[in-house]
Amino acid sequence: MPGRIRHILLLLAIASTIVSVHAQPAANRPLGAIPADGLPLAQIFDGGVPDPSVYLQHRNKVYFIWGSGHPKQPGNIVASRYFPSVRNPDRKRDIEWYKKNHPDWILYQADQTTPAYGYIYDFGGLVPLDVSNPAVRQYYLSEFILPAVQKGYRVVAMDNVDLGNWPGAAGRFVNGKWEQLYTGKKNDTAFQQSMISWIQFLADQLHPLGVAVAANIKASSAPMDVVLRMMQGADIWLDENGFTHTGKNITGKAWEWQRTILERIVPSKGYISINQIRGTMDQADPAQIEWVIANFLLLRGPQSLLAVTGFEKKAIYQEFHYRPELDISIGAPVEQAHPVQQVWTRRYQNGIVYVNPSPQDTARIAVPGGHWKTLNGSLKQKTLQLQPGSGMILIKE
The missing domain is CATH 2.60.40.1180 (Golgi alpha-mannosidase II)
Structure with a gap:
């Protein structure tokens, strides 16, 4: 079936299954009704949570799951489907598959040989795709994202939407001939514009379906005006650095940068603050826990959620974390x-x-x-x- 026809049929199928998505458009309240009191929470992945009822058993509840395995959750919890942004999410469609079927869609580094993977896992790398190409955007949307929407997901979670060209992407081959797209350097305006327009494309396509776009964006990956443009294109900013990252508190100039961006974003956007505290959650320093909570309360907005997780060599995601300090009830900000x-x-x-x-x-x-x-x-x-x-x-x- 031609790709365009398949895309239209899938859209019609999705539209026929959506009766009521949100009381308001996805871009307005993408995280639903968030209480102004207490510490509304987010869960980061849920592969290690066998019983989702734990999200609702404490004073402060979970309202959003980044990268959930199931679209339906207890209560009014919003679940999102994870996607690796500019990388192919289907391991079966590896680099050899793309070389055979869509060789001009692969992004390479400046040596014109190494795919711009960014991350290498035990199984290898996820194929880096040229999302500046309209055909790639349509393919990613139709093949991966829209099937998740049809299953019931109302938020797509786009990971590693950084404006810094950390994978070293430089270009592609078209009909066997090299075509330079980017410098391959970290600070590249063409690369930045490509990422911003990719997220904007997704928002334009998904908002009519009542689906919001969440993006994991590193706030320090580009000049502030560029970062703000990217964040304005998404509905929810996932902030993986928070105010404590890899067990270290963010202070000084880095804190000021974070605060300045948050003051611009949180009044009108969804915001997920991930804070990776030192050690496991149950053994963490109470002073660091209070630092995390105090910063969140200082700068939270009406659609802001807090996620606290341990860090030992890597972030301890997947599991549900809670401590007595999170039971705080302080009222609404005045x-x-x-x-x-x-x-x-x-x-x-x-x-x-x-x-x-x-x-x-x-x-x-x-x-x-x-x-x-x-x-x-x-x-x-x-x-x-x-x-x-x-x-x-x-x-x-």
Whole structure:
């Protein structure tokens, strides 16, 4: 069956099965109804969660799953289908298959020999595809994404949508002749524009079906104006760096960069903040847990979700993680984040959040009048001392 006809028939099949997707368009509230109180959570992959009822058993619930194996989840949890962005998601269609069937779709590095894989796994690499090619975009949409939509997924999770050309992609072969597309260097404006237009293409195709696009975008992979253009093209920004990455707190200039982007994105976009704390979740330092929670509360928006996972050589995804500190109930925010000397703060209905992003300076702040407790118990002192790269949350007693 010709590809175009198959694509149209698949769209008709999808349309016939969609009765009601969301009360609002996918681009408006892609994560559904998120409570303003507490810590709304996200789950990162679910292959190690045998019983999804755990998502709803604590004070603060899971509302979104990045890369779920099942489109239907308990409650109103939104499940997304994982796709590796510019790489072919079907292992059976390996490099030899593409060389035989679509040789001009493969992206190569500058040596004109090495495929621009980016990642190499135990089984090899996923074939890097030239998504600047309209035929490749249509193929990826029809062959991989639309079948997932037909199964019931209402969000597609596009991984590694970085604006830095880290795989070293440079060009392709057309009818056996080399065609240069990019410089092969990390900062490449043509590569950046290709990635932005790829995500915009997906959004344009999927929004009429009530399907949103989530993108894992590294905030520091390009100049800020380029990063913001990319994020505006997606409905949900998955931030794998968060404020703690590979067990290390993000402070100083990197923290300021993160804050500036978040202030532009979270008022109108979905946001998933992944924070990889040092060690396993049950053994992690309480101070680092509080740092993560404080930063999330400081800068969260109406469609923001928190994901906390351990890190030991690599991130411990797939499993459901929870700790007593996550039971926090602080009410809704009553103001925006703002600085008080070197400390950033934000008031909530039932508490106050403080963050000291300095990598070297200790901060001191006066405790407001009233009775307060911290995540660890009652507060007696009248002055708080915030160590470098630390956060604190006060809750009304």
